[in-house]
Amino acid sequence: MNHRFVFVDIDTQRDFIDPTGSLAIAGVEEIHPNLRRLTQFAREHGIPVIATSCAHQLDEEDPEPFPPHCLLGTPGHDRPEVTAWPGSQIVPLGKPPAFKNVPPHVTLHKKHYDLFTHPFASDLFHRYAASDPIFVVYGVATDYCVKAAVLGLCQRGYRCQVVVDAVRGIHQENETAVLQEFVDHGATLTLTDKVCQG
Numbered sequence: 347m348n349h350r351f352v353f354v355d356i357d358t359q360r361d362f363i364d365p366t367g368s369l370a371i372a373g374v375e376e377i378h379p380n381l382r383r384l385t386q387f388a389r390e391h392g393i394p395v396i397a398t399s400c401a402h403q404l405d406e407e408d409p410e411p412f413p414p415h416c417l418l419g420t421p422g423h424d425r426p427e428v429t430a431w432p433g434s435q436i437v438p439l440g441k442p443p444a445f446k447n448v449p450p451h452v453t454l455h456k457k458h459y460d461l462f463t464h465p466f467a468s469d470l471f472h473r474y475a476a477s478d479p480i481f482v483v484y485g486v487a488t489d490y491c492v493k494a495a496v497l498g499l500c501q502r503g504y505r506c507q508v509v510v511d512a513v514r515g516i517h518q519e520n521e522t523a524v525l526q527e528f529v530d531h532g533a534t535l536t537l538t539d540k541v542c543q544g
């Protein structure tokens with residue numbers, strides 16, 4: 347397994363990135379080819395992927411102010427083909443990872459923007475960090491969950507790269523400012539081409 351990189355795929359679920367999804371992000375299909383390339387590259391090069399999934403239930407209040415989306419057990423919660431990973435190890439809400447070694451692909455369920463609100467997320471990333479990898483972040487939305495992930499990784503002192511042509515914001519007009527905030531916190535910006543050159 348290649349531990350120079352760990353890919354962090356934020357919330358690339360149907361409800362966000364499929365044009366028919368309940369909270370589809372405008373223009374998000376433009377990043378589909380890059381999401382596909384990154385996923386394929388991870389598969390071919392044994393790069394571990396930590397994926398996050400928004401996981402809501404209709405009978406529970408969404409702590410974040412958005413209409414119903416990514417409901418557990420519905421197709422909108424799942425990843426579309428571009429980032430799907432059959433056999434991914436799920437880390438359910440509030441539960442510790444049920445595995446010892448680092449699997450090829452993990453899906454961490456979360457209820458809040460910030461993946462680190464999952465009580466075992468810090469521990470999970472700590473396991474992957476043993477080889478001091480670069481955490482390569484992509485997905486959606488740049489100005490919400492990607493932002494929380496990047497700042498959380500930087501705060502923990504991890505090396506973090508953001509793939510600017512494989513993220514998409516809800517408010518695209520703020521993208522430059524958000525990317526600058528990532529840099530100010532110590533992240534570096536990269537491109538799919540660069541990552542996939544090794």
Ligand SMILES: [Zn+2]
Pocket residue numbers: 400401402410412415416457
């Ligand atoms: Zn959500």
